[in-house]
Amino acid sequence: MTQQDAFPGMVKLLTADGQELATGWVDRVAGSLKGRISRNELDRELTELYTALVEALRDGVADAHADGMSEVRALLTELSRNRARQGFSPTETAISVFALKHVLEPVLQDGSDQDIRAYLRLGRLLDDLGLFTIETYSRTREEIISSQADQLLELSTPVIKLWDGVIAVPLVGTLDSARTQVVMEKLLQALVDTGSEQAIIDITGVPAVDTQVAQHLLKTIVAARLMGAECTVSGIRPQIAQTIVALGIEFGDIVTKASLADALRLALKKSGVEITRGGGVGR
Amino acid sequence: MNVPWAADDEPQTQPVVMNDDVVRVRQFARGLSQRCKLSLVDQTKFITAASELARNTLVYGGGGSCTAGLVRGRGRLGVAAVFEDFGPGIPDIELAMTDGWTSGGGLGLGLSGARRLVDEFALDTEAGRGTKVTVIKWAR
Ligand SMILES: Nc1ncnc2c1ncn2[C@@H]1O[C@H](COP(=O)(O)OP(=O)(O)OP(=O)(O)O)[C@@H](O)[C@H]1O
Ligand SMILES: [Mg+2]
Secondary structure (H helix, E strand, C coil): HHHHHHHHHHHHHCCCCCCHHHHHHHHHHHHHHCCCHHHHHHHHHHHHHHHHHHHHHHHCCCCCCCCHEEEEEEEHHHHHHHHHHHCHHHHHHHHHHHHHHHHHHHHHHCHHHHHHHHHHHHHHHHHHHHHHHHHHHHHHHHHHHHHHHHHHHHCCCEEEEECCCEEEEEEEECCCHHHHHHHHHHHHHHHHCCCEEEEEEEEEEECCHHHHHHHHHHHHHHHHHHHCCCEEEEEECCCHHHHHHHEEEEEEEEEECHHHHHHHHHHHHHCCCCCCCCCCCCC | CCCCCCCCCCCEEECCCCCCHHHHHHHHHHHHHHHHHCCHHHHHHHHHHHHHHHHHHHCCCCCCEEEEEEEECCCEEEEEEEECCCCCCCHHHHHCCCCCCCCEEECCCHHHHHHHCCCCEEEEEECCEEEEEEEECCCC
C-alpha cells in the first residue's frame, strides 16, 4: 500500500459508521470528565474536531504539524487552553484525542489488512495530536502560574495609610530582589502620593533577614530619607534580632521598634499627634 | 571537613544556578532544621547562613550545588550543608573573611557572618579551582 492509499482508508475508518463512532467517542470522553463539562459542550467540541480531521485527511494531509492540519490544531489549542484554565489534568485533556483511537480499536479484530494499516497510520497522527494538546496544556498552565506570581508580587506588598502622614508596608514571606524592588518603588511612590513623612516597614512576617534583605532595607530607608521621610523598622522578632547581630549587620541610626503598634505610636508622636486615653466621659 | 551524615537519612543535593534555587535551598534548610528540632533561634541562624552561602555560590562561584542533610556526632543530631562550586575560587581567604570586605557590591558580611551563625565552618578554596564551604549546626 502506498502513502496515498492510506488516506481513503483512514477516511473510511472514521466515516464508515460515523454517528455511532462519534457517539462512542463522546461517551468515552464524557465518562472520564465525570460531568464536569456538559454533554452538549463536549458534543460541539468533538464534532468540530471530527469534521476538521476528516476534512484534512480527505485533502491528503496526515501530518500533525502540516499546514493542512491547522484547523485541527486551532481547535485542539482552544480545547487544551480551556481545560487548563478550568483546572483539568493533562490526562483529562489529552483523553479527547486518545479516546478516538480507543473507539476505533475494534477494527483491529475484524478489519481488513488495509483497515489495520489505516488504523496504524491514523494512530500515529492521533498520538502526535495528543502530544500537541499536552504541550499546549502545559504552556497554558505555565502562563497561568507566571501571571499568578506577578499578581502575588503585587498583592503581597500593600502599602497602607495608617494615619494622615503615616504609611506602613507589612512584609510577609521571602524577600528576594524582585520583591524588594517592588516594595521600595511602592513605598516611595506612596510617600509622594499621600504626602507622608513617616513610613513604617514591618517585618513581622519575614522568616529570615540575610545580608541581601538587610541591604535592600537599608537602601529603601536611605531613599525615603532623601525624600524627606523618616522610616521605622518594626516587628523584629528575637530570633531575627539575634541573627542580625551575629551576621554583624549594623542598622546605624535607623529607628527600630519591636511591634507595629510601638512604631505607630512613635510615628504619630513625631508628626505631632497626641494620644490620650479616654476617661470614659459620657458613658 | 569530613561530614558525619546520619546513616539513616540520605543527604540531598540541589543545584544552585539561579535565584529561585537560593529560595529553595533556604526552604530545604528550614525543613531540615525543623526535623532536627533546632531551637527557633538556631533554625533562623542556620537558614540565614545557608542563604548567604547559596548566594555566594551563585554570584561569585558562577553557580554550583548544595548538599544538605542531617548529621550525627557524639550522640547529637545536627544539620549540615555543603556548598560547592568550580568557579574562580577565593585568592585571599583572610581578606574574604574580613567583616565588611566585598569584591562586589555587598555588605561583605555573608561569609564571615555565616561562620558566626553556625557551630562548625570549613572553607576549602583555591584560586582557579573553586570553592567548597561546609557548615554544621548541632541541636542543643
Ligand atoms: N563561592 C565563592 N567563589 C568566589 N569568591 C567568593 C565566593 N564566596 C565569597 N567570595 C568572595 O568573598 C567575598 C566576601 O563574601 P561575603 O559573602 O562575605 O560578602 P559579599 O557576598 O560580597 O556581600 P554580602 O554581605 O551581601 O554577602 C566576596 O565579595 C567574594 O569576593
Ligand atoms: Mg555574600
